[in-house]
Amino acid sequence: MHNYYPILWVGAIIGVISTLLIVAAFVVKDGEKETGFERNMKDSEIMQRLMDYAKPFYRQFIVVGFLMLFSIAYDIISPLIVGKIEELVVGKFALNTLFLWVAGYAAILLVSMACTYFQAVILQKTGQKIISNMREDLFVHIERLSHEQLNEIPVGKLVTRTTNDTNAISLMFTNLLVNLLKNFFVIIGILIAMLFLNYELTLMVLCFVPFIVLFSIIFRKFSRRAHRKVKDCTTDINTYLSENLSGMKITQIFNREDAKMREFTDKSNALGRAQQEQIFVFGIFRPLVYMLYISSVLCLLYLGGKGYLEGTSFLGQTLTSGMIVSFYMYISKFFNPIQNLAEQFNWLQSAFASAEKVFSILDLEPKMQDAPDAIELTGIRGEIEFRGVWFSYIPDEWVLKGVSFHVNPKETIAFVGSTGSGKSTILSLICRNYEFQKGEILIDGIDIRKIKIDSLRKKFGQMLQDVFLFSGTIRSNIILREEGISDEEIMDVCHYVNADQFINKLDHGLDEPVRERGNNFSAGQRQLLSFARTIIHKPSIMILDEATANIDTETELLIQDSMEKMKNIGTMLIVAHRLSTIQHADEIIVLSHGKIVEHGTHQELLAAQGRYYQLYTLQYHREQSEKQRGRK
């Protein structure tokens, strides 16, 4: 028998070294390619940043650590108790002693169960709080991103980061970290207990560890790839969904349901395949570790049983039946955390991959930031000046080429020109939705880059082409969560912009529900609501990008009337598509290919018979022929 001795020691030493290797193998991360703004981060950096989120909850984690000690103790002590009970039974000891041991075991089990329960409850609550803080940070950060940055990231991707990825991270706080620690201590504890009980059988168990290490390394490689694929496919499907659900009406109008369905099915199948791959990888790993567990149990039964029958173990140590029972339990408790460790490290990697993506968004420096010496804009007169402004969305593709103009306070200026000439872009630059590359934009003589962005935007009322209404009520869409605005004030403003007429006809008035994007209101009604929303916030400068959508004649008259009234409030800049609406503007600026080609009043421009004259006569004749067709 003693010739087994060196082999066992070598096996055991390899086992211990392998265990250290397994930890190293999991800590070292595979190289990943950086995509766009997403960058690779070291695990230590990710961990550090995750810990910053966990820090405020350190008390809860201390309590969890304390509770965890009980369940670790249970895992280590229980096999010894069962072994003792077995010996009491075989040795036919007094029933009282047997009862005491069984009752003791039950008590320890109960305490351990209670500890596990409270541990889970505390972890769930704490984990959810941590993730909720992270989600809020993410949302606030997304709110601060510039229009240019928001244009670059698909909405579906942002949704995935705020939901799926934060959920993957929450798993780390609610389960992974604590269980990783617990499993680590359980393995160490069980090893020590086994060594004390019978070091020969312990050496035998350790001989199986190299195989587990080998399987774990292979498993890790495949499972990491599977995790990554699932994540990419999920982002892909979310991006596709968010875009296509918003554009569903266009799909229906153009009869593209089948084609879109096929595209969606491809993406859905890809996600399904990725998930199957993930399940397959786990499905192979678990039975392999189970096979090792059973093999070690068989070895124990044979070598332990043989040793028990012969009176001493195969290396000469005394062996009792209780020891074999305890060992049987220890082996299961030893393999279980090893298998869990391997899987948990993988989920940890998955959580890290999600954290990396979330932090990449949080690290995006908002492009539109206040200058260090930016000033607060208090009351303004409403004077605007563009001095040789150049702007491009894409480097060197100039959309505005040296645009200069001056607007006096309370004047109304209209921009006209063919589509794509840069009219809406001018309005976007004044509110600092985008940063211009050359020139200067001044408000009351102050460079807008030296003004705090939110104080600048507060002075503007923006009424954009595509009116966006949020789901809620008419009231919530007009006040936009600003407190202290009474219903009387809201109705006064609605009356001012002629929106009261249709609101009064609604069943619930201001409480009328608004569905997503305001799709239960007409384009004209949405426009009037956007006027009311603007006026109620008392802007000094109003910006109106006229809706191009078809609006019925009655609503158009209401809109024109309300625009006339709004001109009395402050400076007004209008991008007009219907030239009839801007005939009374103080100045009309005509744009072509990003340059001002003409400016003057309606009468002056008609007299000049230039570009404006062409546009005006073209539109006039079109309207006349439409009217005639209507009469027929």
Ligand SMILES: Nc1ncnc2c1ncn2[C@@H]1O[C@H](COP(=O)(O)OP(=O)(O)OP(=O)(O)O)[C@@H](O)[C@H]1O
């Ligand atoms: N976010 C963007 N990214 C890249 N290019 C853009 C972006 N927005 C507009 N452009 C381009 O800039 C040019 C000017 O666009 P802008 O919207 O200012 O034109 P417009 O005169 O208001 O047109 P319309 O009358 O059709 O509203 C167009 O060629 C357009 O393709």
